[in-house]
Amino acid sequence: MIVRVQAEDFDPEQEAQALAVTGAGARVSFVGTVRDFNATARVTALEIEHYPRMTEAELTRVAHEAQRTWGLLDVLVVHRYGRLHAGDRIVLVVTWALHRKAAFRGCEEIIDVLKTRAPFWKKEITGDGDIWIEGETPQT
Amino acid sequence: MIVRVQAEDFDPEQEAQALAVTGAGARVSFVGTVRDFNATARVTALEIEHYPRMTEAELTRVAHEAQRTWGLLDVLVVHRYGRLHAGDRIVLVVTWALHRKAAFRGCEEIIDVLKTRAPFWKKEITGDGDIWIEGETPQT
Amino acid sequence: MVTVRCFASVREALGLSLCTYALERPMSAEAVLAAVAGERLSTLPTRPLVAINMQHGRLESLVHDGDELAFFPPVSGG
């Protein structure tokens, strides 16, 4: 299992190859990217703040839970922080399983739970000031 | 949209990059690979036969249906035929959407429907003779 | 004239990959199969599936001059 938080961009295929998982019949990858900004809002960038060490700890918990629930052979999670622009990759989740259902369910669960529990916060940078994007409340 | 049937291997990331989709917030990729063979069965390879032209036509129908149903921004399907070995990639399905639910549902639907409708047939090659893998009956 | 293709275990059982058949009257896909397979038809363990002009169809469907028929077992791709 690899869980990493970084400012740098990543190559989804190179990341997945690095784990060198064997015996899997199915691999599902999710790549989240910055959508085009609303032109009228004059948004020029996105700034992602995070809570160092807790992000890794929480992502690891989320990945382990999904691995147990769905019997995943392996899991990879990479999440970026810092300043991002339209089209930039934000997050990568890859799951390996014997069969496709487990790989799909596990991958989707990780990104769903990540969005409610991993301590990241997004701010839109505009010419008129910055706007925090409203987040989701984690279940404790 | 790209739909391709080929004997050659593919690089999932290069294939996805070739479509150069913009404006998507989510991309989901499924890669199906040949699982390890049952050692006792002395299986040495997998041979995939297909119905040229109908495979492309059927995969295109499946991709269009999912695109309509889930509002996908784009779809990529690559499926191999010929002789494959344990660990080899067989199929790639990539979906792009504004939001992750649509990308996940669309990708999963394409691979599910492909498995019941696309005219491919798998045979296990063993030292003692070849065994056709039992398939799924397509809904007409 | 219709084109008839067979795939996978159907191809092997019938020893038939590709042939043409001259339609003398409207016939079902199944009747065309019986005509081109001859006595080897009985070697098929179950009724095969059919595609007509590269779309999944029914064995009961009538086929027309110029159609391409294909017979095969349940698919197993992906």
Place this chain on the structure above:
Amino acid sequence: MVTVRCFASVREALGLSLCTYALERPMSAEAVLAAVAGERLSTLPTRPLVAINMQHGRLESLVHDGDELAFFPPVSGG
């Protein structure tokens, strides 16, 4: 002594990123926040979320010497 961190809009509202607080008696996480935020606490539009030792917790939870507390708004990653 506990460590207190604030993130995102909570950090900006309180003007507080990182500080320590000397616990004199067992206190709730919320009471620690009130103590370190002072009068700026009222600038928070809602009660923040809390993590205790890098796990999501409750504002009512008692904190102990050596704990690391973090206060922040709902998360918005992914």
